[in-house]
Amino acid sequence: MSKKKRYIGTTITLSVLAFIWLLPTFGLLITSFREGSQAQITGWWDIFAHPFNQNWTLIAFDQALNKKGLAASFISSFAVTIPATVLPLLFAAYAAYGFTFLRFKGREFLFSAIIGLLVIPIEAALVPVLKMFLSFEKHTGIALSGQYAAAWFVHSAFAMPLAIYIMRNYMMTIPTALIEAARIDGAEDYKIFWRLVLPISVPALASFAIFQFLWVWNDYLIAFVFVGNDHPVLTYTLLSMLGQYGEGWQVVAAGSFISLSVPLFIFFSLQRYFVRGLTAGAVK
Secondary structure, three states: OOHHHHHHHHHHHHHHHHHHHHHHHHHHHHHHHEOHHHHHHOOOOHHHHOOOOOOEOOHHHHHHHOOOOHHHHHHHHHHHHHHHHHHHHHHHHHHHHHHHHOOOOOHHHHHHHHHHHHHOOHHHHHHHHHHHHHHHHHHHOOOOOOOHHHHHHHHHHHHHHHHHHHHHHHHOOOOHHHHHHHHHOOOOHHHHHHHHHHHHOHHHHHHHHHHHHHHHHOOOHHHHHHOOOOOOOHHHHHHHOOOOOOOOHHHHHHHHHHHHHHHHHHHHHHHHHHHHHHHOOOOO
């Protein structure tokens, strides 16, 4: 098979996969612009059968924007997402530096054990972690459950294994001679990390930041269990837009696209680092 035919085949395959992946989002977009009665009676694909019998409107967006508590939910989502993205990045960068450039007994075993934690689903730890928070409050009087800090802790803890893995893979591409030269010049590990390794590792930091921000921003379960109704995040408020009998899907669709604007901004702002940060260290 010629190189040109392989290129055409790859392009077609990727185009089909992209189409399948984007189809639900396209349906959500169409639903957000449809009139409420039409959205309840017929599916979004009805626009192809009756393209000239549609009543397009922006009422759903107006209802979503004027929803009581939506602005507060945006603030709550940022209050959960930003620390839950920064904290694992900071600690994982420290850990990755140690696993890459420091020599200590059991380093590879400890690293393997941390990576093994990736197989543990976060749902399996909800009850034990919640009991731990309640026990901590009982003995110290400091309440974590129901506060933003609880979500920061849970999201950061479960993000650490992947963050360490990505950061270590990237740091392994940094020449060891560069680190040794800095040590010969009298730089300590603290200074080497902040002045040399961390600036070089910006692509890996940005790659994981995109993943983590998207995961936390779109999360419902962790925020609902550990933060609760007192500080509802955006995903909780979107769910509350749905009526008791399932009516109001067009408002939920409009609110979802309003929520989508933030992750899209983050992704397009950092996408130049995305592929470089993920693929670094994959090939030696």
